Amino acid sequence: MSDEWKAPDADEQSPQSERRENDRSWKLLEKTLLASVQEQRRARRWGIFFKILTFAYLLGVLAMFTPLFSGMEKSAGKGDHYTAVIDVKGVIADKEAASADNxxxxxxxxxDDPKVKGVILRINSPGGSPVQAGYVYDEIRRLRGLHPxxxxxxxxxxxxxxxxxxxASAADDIYADKASLVGSIGVTAAGYGFVGTMEKLGMERRAYTSGAHKSFLDPFQPQKPDETQFWQGVLDTTHNQFIAMVKQGRGDRLKDKDNPDMFSGLIWSGEQALQLGLIDGLGSSSSVxxxxxxxxxxxxFTVEDSAFDRFSKKLGTSVADRVAMYMGFDGPSLR
Structure with missing residues (x-):
């Protein structure tokens, strides 16, 4: 008796057929999910782009409408007379808040303000460029002559x-707190030397210059006695200029002009500075x-940076200037 063959029903498919059907379903689902992820990524990129574009636009508008000299507007609404206050804060250097221009x-x-009865320089600074400080010193004395x-x-x-x-020594009088730090009448030009490090690393410095001493401040080359002596002469000259300006500004109020410590770079408390004649009294801005x-x-009356300039500095646009300053490539510094 022979068996009769029958075609399998739809509900009775082989395991192999079921696997193929499942594979096709998973591939379709995978493609759908990948397409969705890609679409989300594209949307996210465009969202970030438009946010940056909007931020840049708003920043530009803010920069255009922020006054460059916002400190000049602070006199509005005051009485017949008042005291002008100007901050000398931070490092005294070009492009800094305490630059000579500002x-x-x-x-x-x-x-120039007829309502100003007196001017206070509110100082909190370690010093900085002798050139910038000299510009301000000269201008104070010029303006004092024009407006006695x-x-x-x-x-x-x-x-x-x-x-x-x-x-400060260009002012009519100097005041400080008893614990303020005053003085440091000296000049410094600091840097680093990497000659030994280069040798240990097996590296060779190749500098091509025209002029026998053009690269004498190069930190990757050994110092030469004659160049070191020359550079010390530059610092001594700048120091003597500094001393002369202090003596000119303070005059006979300096108690002991011949005291070698007076101009040695030492720094004193406000109480000690008063005894030395470096200041005229103890007090604050409000008390003066x-x-x-x-x-x-x-x-x-302090000149302030625009919002755009402050934002740019926070992004690090002045990093190169600061590196040059602390590496000793910005020349002598009254610090």
């Missing part, structure tokens, strides 16, 4: 050292405005 601009604006009735008072907060004291100038209302 400080000179603020000083001129204050002296408007006095300039330097008020040192935590620190008034080196180039900051250079500027109220008790010395006679106008307790103070108006800030």
């Amino acid at each position: 400080l000179v601009g603020a000083l001129r604006a204050a002296f 009735t408007v006095k300039v008072y330097a008020v040192i907060a935590d620190l008034g050292a080196s180039g900051a004291y250079y500027i 405005a109220r008790d010395v100038i006679g106008e307790k209302d103070m108006v800030d």
